[in-house]
Amino acid sequence: MNTPDTQAKIECLALCYKKITGIDLKHMGIIDHRERSWFEFLRAGFTVQDLEIVLLWLKKGVREEIRNPGCLRFSNLIERPDRFGEELAMAKAENRNARPAPTPKELVLAQARPVAVELQPAQAKNTARPVSYWIEKMREAAK
Numbered sequence: 001m002n003t004p005d006t007q008a009k010i011e012c013l014a015l016c017y018k019k020i021t022g023i024d025l026k027h028m029g030i031i032d033h034r035e036r037s038w039f040e041f042l043r044a045g046f047t048v049q050d051l052e053i054v055l056l057w058l059k060k061g062v063r064e065e066i067r068n069p070g071c072l073r074f075s076n077l078i079e080r081p082d083r084f085g086e087e088l089a090m091a092k093a094e095n096r097n098a099r100p101a102p103t104p105k106e107l108v109l110a111q112a113r114p115v116a117v118e119l120q121p122a123q124a125k126n127t128a129r130p131v132s133y134w135i136e137k138m139r140e141a142a143k
Helices: 004-021 031-043 048-063 081-097 104-111 121-127 131-142
Strands: none
Touching (some): 004 048, 031 081
16 A cells, blocks of 8 residues: 555655645644545545645635635545545636736736827827927927
């Protein structure tokens, strides 16, 4: 059941779980039970990357108060591979459909007023004037 390779994968999964959730499973007792759950998790075909995707997605949901913190429990996720599979599918779908954050340029352009008249490129070049032009206009108007 537990080959050295499998044991290394289980330790890696436990470290990933601890790193993201802050829950140290070794200090919570019943280590054999948890190792068996990790083994079943691996046997179901899940990877460390899958665990990371789901945990980060769930933590985001908890921060946004969409999800209950209990969704990160070991017993709710790892001990139920079918539930983990559903969470993984939803996380991947949301990540796939997520729009990237707008760039600063896009934010500024979204706040800009729309142009009433569309200018041709040649006309657009003539609209900008140097400051010296406007100073000269003000001097002429003051005379």
